[in-house]
Every structure is written in structure tokens, then in C-alpha cells.
Amino acid sequence: MEKQRIGIIGAGNMAEALIHGMITSMRFSSQRILVSNRSNRQRLEHLAEKYKVVGTSKKDLVEQSDVIVLAMKPQDLFSVIEEIKEWMRPEQLCISIAAGVDMASIQRASGLELSIVRAMPNTSAKVLCSATAIAKGENATEEQMELARKIFSCVGTVREVEEEQMDVVTGLSGSGPAYVYSFLEAMIDGGHRLGLSQKESTELVLQTLRGAVEMMTATGMKPAELSQQICSPNGTTVAGLAVLRQNHFKESVMEAIKAATLRSKELRKSVQS
Ligand SMILES: NC(=O)c1ccc[n+]([C@@H]2O[C@H](COP(=O)([O-])OP(=O)(O)OC[C@H]3O[C@@H](n4cnc5c(N)ncnc54)[C@H](OP(=O)(O)O)[C@@H]3O)[C@@H](O)[C@H]2O)c1
Incomplete structure (x- = not known):
């Protein structure tokens, strides 16, 4: 069992696929998975009930997590970064699955030296058959990359690519x-x-x-x-x-x-x- 706490901001389709995969793999304990969203309380309660994960506020999630997964739509990502940056810590790993948002923009928006990994899973994550590509940000360590691989291998295969290749990945395995x-x-x-x-x-x-x-x-x-x-x-x-x-x-x-x-x-x- 991994000991890190994984906080997922965004409680939509991809978040649920990841939660389902992490728990089914038995590598992550549900009590170490935290999830937060914007306003849909029913949805958080549903995930907490179904997977026994912890539904919580963004502040608590960011303060308590070792890994923060940004799982909201690309257009919502920057307002979330603006909101959470004051609670983020340099040792945390930030994983973004938002399509089309590069790591330099996340870094700039946060004003912090974040360790970032960018990931592009696909919709087959729902049935644990995603073809996910991940790219390493400049501050991310090998250990953090390994953890990112572990998380996404719970929903399918994982292939490491350069960030420049993410548009092709989106056009190929994303779509x-x-x-x-x-x-x-x-x-x-x-x-x-x-x-x-x-x-x-x-x-x-x-x-x-x-x-x-x-x-x-x-x-x-x-x-x-x-x-x-x-x-x-x-x-x-x-x-x-x-x-x-x-x-x-x-x-x-x-x-x-x-x-x-x-x-x-x-x-x-x-x-x-
Ligand atoms: N679905 C896929 O197959 C797929 C594949 C690859 C990548 N992605 C990427 O994954 C991301 C999520 O996609 P999805 O399909 O899971 O989206 P989704 O089902 O629409 O879910 C979006 C979630 O983000 C939350 N959210 C929005 N604004 C927020 C805020 N300010 N603070 C906290 N939470 C906020 C929403 O909460 P409320 O409901 O409370 O508003 C909702 O839970 C996207 O960036 C997409 O590009 C998706």
C-alpha cells in the first residue's frame, strides 16, 4: 500500500475513473484519497459513499495531500491554482490531467517552484484500459515520476513522453x-x-x-x-x-x-x- 495521500481536485468522470482504479488495484487506501470539487456536494457525497474516499474542502485537501491531481476542465484550472497556491508546499507533487495546459503555465500561475507531472489519460480509464502518457516537469524527481506511473498504471498502461509530444498524444490516444x-x-x-x-x-x-x-x-x-x-x-x-x-x-x-x-x-x- 502506498503511504502518500492523493488529493484530487475535480470530482468528475476522470476523477472517478482514477479513484476506482486506485482502489481496485489495492495499492492505494481509500482513506488516503481525498477529493474536492467546486459546488456539487451530492457528487462528493456519492464518491465518498461509493469508494469510502474523503470528500473535503480544497484547503484541507491541499494541506493534507502529498500529491495534488488537477482534474478539472482546462478553463477552470487557473482559477483553482489562484485559489490553492497559498496552501501549496514545494515538496508536493502536482499532477495535471487538464488537456492542453502546459506545465510552464501552471508554474507561472502558481508563482511557486512546483514539481509537476502532466498526464493525458483517455476515456478507457473507466474500464481500467487507458493508454496514458505522462511528461516530467523540470522540478519533478524520479521518485515523483514513479509515483505518477503507479497512479496511472491503476487505470491502464503508462508511457513517458516529452511534454512537446502531448498534442500528438491528445490527437492519437486521447481522441x-x-x-x-x-x-x-x-x-x-x-x-x-x-x-x-x-x-x-x-x-x-x-x-x-x-x-x-x-x-x-x-x-x-x-x-x-x-x-x-x-x-x-x-x-x-x-x-x-x-x-x-x-x-x-x-x-x-x-x-x-x-x-x-x-x-x-x-x-x-x-x-x-
Ligand atoms: N474525460 C476524459 O476522457 C479525459 C481524458 C483525458 C483528459 N481529461 C481531462 O480531465 C479533466 C477532467 O475531465 P472530466 O471529464 O473528468 O471533467 P468533468 O466530469 O466535467 O468534471 C470536472 C470537475 O471539475 C470540478 N471543478 C470545476 N471547477 C472547479 C473549481 N473551481 N474548484 C474545484 N473543482 C472544480 C467540477 O466540480 P463541480 O461539479 O462542483 O462544478 C467537476 O467535479 C479535463 O481537464 C480533461 O481535459 C479527460
Whole structure:
């Protein structure tokens, strides 16, 4: 069991996913997880009741925590920093999951030499399958990074990146689940239109996706190699892939990631200006 107290400011979707993951992992005790929000008391009571965590004020949370997780929307982050900076201590670790807010801006807003780690989990954290990227701030120690890894590994995998890569991470794994849902929807509807029930098509598609992910993970092979293995000359897969190629499937997906990455850069500028 970790002995540090983790204080989460913001009691929304991502906060709940983190609380759920930390408690399920049994690495963090619920009594050492504190949570606070702006005004929704019912929500705090709900989390306290369901996970036995401590719902409290921001002041108590900041004064009692070793780690402060900033889990509010980006546009709310700076007013929270303004409010809590007088209670913050230099030895605390501050983890921000706010999309598009860089660590230098948090540092500037606080006027303190904070140890900061920036994290970008994704929505699959809810089912403990997030692909989370974390970036180390200049004052954060290796021990603090290790603690951040421990926290986010409770909700999935953790990969360390440079902060400059956070916009790409946002466009790729942050928004990524939505691209996969679009692909899943297209496959399910494709099967349904050609005679399968919605249920049959959904089951077959979900297992096809699971199997493909598992094949790539287990074999370590590249997607193109695995795809090649399914293709026999003039066969069905070749016919299907030819249509995807004609319709610029790969280029479309790559363009989607680029558009989301650019949007992340634009939003970053608007949040910080
Ligand atoms: N959801 C995702 O999949 C995802 C993925 C990656 C990153 N993120 C990032 O995670 C952050 C949280 O997202 P979310 O989806 O969990 O948001 P959310 O469900 O809208 O929750 C936001 C929380 O912030 C609280 N809050 C707002 N202003 C506050 C203040 N001044 N003081 C204290 N608490 C305040 C709100 O409290 P009240 O309800 O009392 O107003 C609410 O509990 C965002 O920055 C987002 O960019 C989310």
C-alpha cells in the first residue's frame, strides 16, 4: 500500500475513473484519497459513499495531500491554482490531467517552484484500459515520476513522453477511442446491412477487434505483415482491402490524427492566452 495521500481536485468522470482504479488495484487506501470539487456536494457525497474516499474542502485537501491531481476542465484550472497556491508546499507533487495546459503555465500561475507531472489519460480509464502518457516537469524527481506511473498504471498502461509530444498524444490516444468507435460502427453496420442481426454483427466485430489486437501484441508483428497473412491472391480480403485503399482509408485516419493534433495546439493557445 502506498503511504502518500492523493488529493484530487475535480470530482468528475476522470476523477472517478482514477479513484476506482486506485482502489481496485489495492495499492492505494481509500482513506488516503481525498477529493474536492467546486459546488456539487451530492457528487462528493456519492464518491465518498461509493469508494469510502474523503470528500473535503480544497484547503484541507491541499494541506493534507502529498500529491495534488488537477482534474478539472482546462478553463477552470487557473482559477483553482489562484485559489490553492497559498496552501501549496514545494515538496508536493502536482499532477495535471487538464488537456492542453502546459506545465510552464501552471508554474507561472502558481508563482511557486512546483514539481509537476502532466498526464493525458483517455476515456478507457473507466474500464481500467487507458493508454496514458505522462511528461516530467523540470522540478519533478524520479521518485515523483514513479509515483505518477503507479497512479496511472491503476487505470491502464503508462508511457513517458516529452511534454512537446502531448498534442500528438491528445490527437492519437486521447481522441483515439472515438476513431475506433467510428470504425467499429462502420463494420457493425456493414455486417448488418448484408443480413446479420445487429447483435450478431456486434459480437463478431468486437471479437475480431480483440483478436487482431491480441495477434499484434502476442506476435510483435507489424499490422501490414499480419494483414498480408490473411490475403490470398484474388481472395476475399484482397477485394475488401482494395476498396479501403481506393477510398483512402489510411490517409483519412492519418489526417484525422493530424487535425486533432492541430486542434489541441490551437486550444492550448486559447486556454493559455
Ligand atoms: N474525460 C476524459 O476522457 C479525459 C481524458 C483525458 C483528459 N481529461 C481531462 O480531465 C479533466 C477532467 O475531465 P472530466 O471529464 O473528468 O471533467 P468533468 O466530469 O466535467 O468534471 C470536472 C470537475 O471539475 C470540478 N471543478 C470545476 N471547477 C472547479 C473549481 N473551481 N474548484 C474545484 N473543482 C472544480 C467540477 O466540480 P463541480 O461539479 O462542483 O462544478 C467537476 O467535479 C479535463 O481537464 C480533461 O481535459 C479527460
